[in-house]
Amino acid sequence: MRAQNSATTVPTIAVTSDSGIGSGGGATVTAPGAVTPRRTLSPGTALASLGVLTFSLTFPATAWGLESFGPWSLVAVRSVLAALIAAGFLLALRVRLPDRAHWAGLAVVGGGVVVGFPLLTTLALQTSTTSHAAVVVGLLPLTTAVFSSLRGGTRPSRTFWTAAVAGAAVVIGFTLQQSGGALSTGDAYLFGALLVCAAGYTEGGRLARTMPGWQVIGWALVLCLPLTAVGAAVGLAYEPVHLTAHGLAGLVWVAAGSTFLGLYVWYRGMAEIGAARASQLQLAQPLLTLVWSVTLLGERLTPAAPAAAAAVLVCIAVTQRA
Template identity: 75%
Template sequence: MTAQNSATLPNAIAVGASATGRRTRRPALGGTTLAAAGVVTFSLTFPGTAWGLESFGPWSLFGLRCLLAGLTAGAFLLALRVRVPDRAHWAGLVVVAGGVVVGFPLLTTLALQTSTTSHAAVVVGLLPLTTAVVSSLRTGARPSRRFWIAAVAGAVIVLGFTVAQSGGALSAGDAFLFAALLVCAAGYTEGGRLARLMPGWQVIAWALVLCLPIGVAGSALGLAYEPVELTGRGVAGLVWVAVGSSFLGLFVWYRGMAEIGAARASQLQLAQPLLTLLWSVLLLGEHLSPAAPVAACAVLVCIAVTQRPDGPKRGRTT
């Protein structure tokens, strides 16, 4: 199958979904599953970054992450002989690269020098709602009032829980975290839009390739000025954030987003902070509050509400 034919898949799914109610459920279920797999992958990003910082400085880790992810993506594009995207898509790819490949990883890596993974999960607690808002402004999508109520409720629950976990105090890295929130929401939204025009994995692959020069420069400068102490956990963390979070996770995320829309997909990320807290306990030895199961159940209810179809109006508002 050629890249041009693959690019028509989201459109074909959309046509099939409008034909019968029975067809509508399969693409939605598949898209939800793919986006959920991306969320699980993303939930390991902060612990992976914390591991990576045991061996590398923040600038070295960021540069090597971009470099390895770009080389992995480039290898896939060359092996499959994917043609270069149309000129009209490059502006959007730059936004994806700037927000998801460069902005969010760099800003969160800098934040994790002074913040715990539990506290950094606050930014992810706000990301679903921010992405839904940015997506609505960028694409003209108009989710239902029920969706917005559930989205805001989920964000409040996650924020309340994660702030309580961190003692209720803001850290020095919060400026980095809130900036990461904005650039990532823009990258997700633009990537979701492009994933309707070309295969989702190619969206992130080309964005990663665009950042190869930044990866080379960042790696060279970082390794020249920052100490390196290689450990098993440090190398594993680097490999995970470069290949797992930056490529594989975004691959399934954008593909799922193309099927169910950026707003609905973003709400699945309400579960991400709680998953991150779980990994922080299992992998980093941080402590988890007994309130976690209660918060998890409340968040799952909010997610279930946001994933319900909006009915006949949905076709006119998305």
């Protein structure tokens, strides 16, 4: 716009133009005496933050679900319920089937996010506390970043890798201290969960470039439905079921909240603000889970748990900035 000469000085408003969705930056031009508008929470940030909040409740809800179901039946039933919800949305919106080239990637998402991570963390929670598991899984953003760099061929800086090694050392030291000097079976499950979930997140992020993010998790759930339906039938037949209010509430949350709603808003938010900015929000997840483990489950934290969680968050924050 061409400025007009006038005896009266009129303050101008700063204009900001984003360089693209998820870029996290933009060019800001501010005239002398300009009035800079106050920044507000973007819809993408709000959605991604809601996703982190729902994820932080996953471990406490799983612990509740284990009061009523066995680990195998709990994972299978939660996936079946989430798949039915996703299928309803896909049918209601008349979403066409993904291209054949996307099915392999969707299988990786399903194997990592729908089946692998829930199963391994549920098995781990039979012997580990939710607070302990929250600290170990606090490395998930970092693990995902490593997988993304390998998948995308990027070369992070030396600062990134220094912080990554430091974060891994903190987690390994914490788990060794909590288990008396040796890794437990629960820790093995948790580290395996990190790997499969990071692979699922990385492949899902790649697919989200060509199709809406919520459809990625929706089709992954539907793709796994035949397997999870059989697993639910077998699990319910062979594992004891003792229905309680906590158990049912935990099942409903991990199915409708963590598995569908959480991933739905997470992928939508990530599509709007970008994977890098969204992953920074996920740094708060371990500390939130520690809060839920105390308030909902009555767990008592050792001084090492919050200290280790805070140290991991610092290390991961450095990698995000690097």
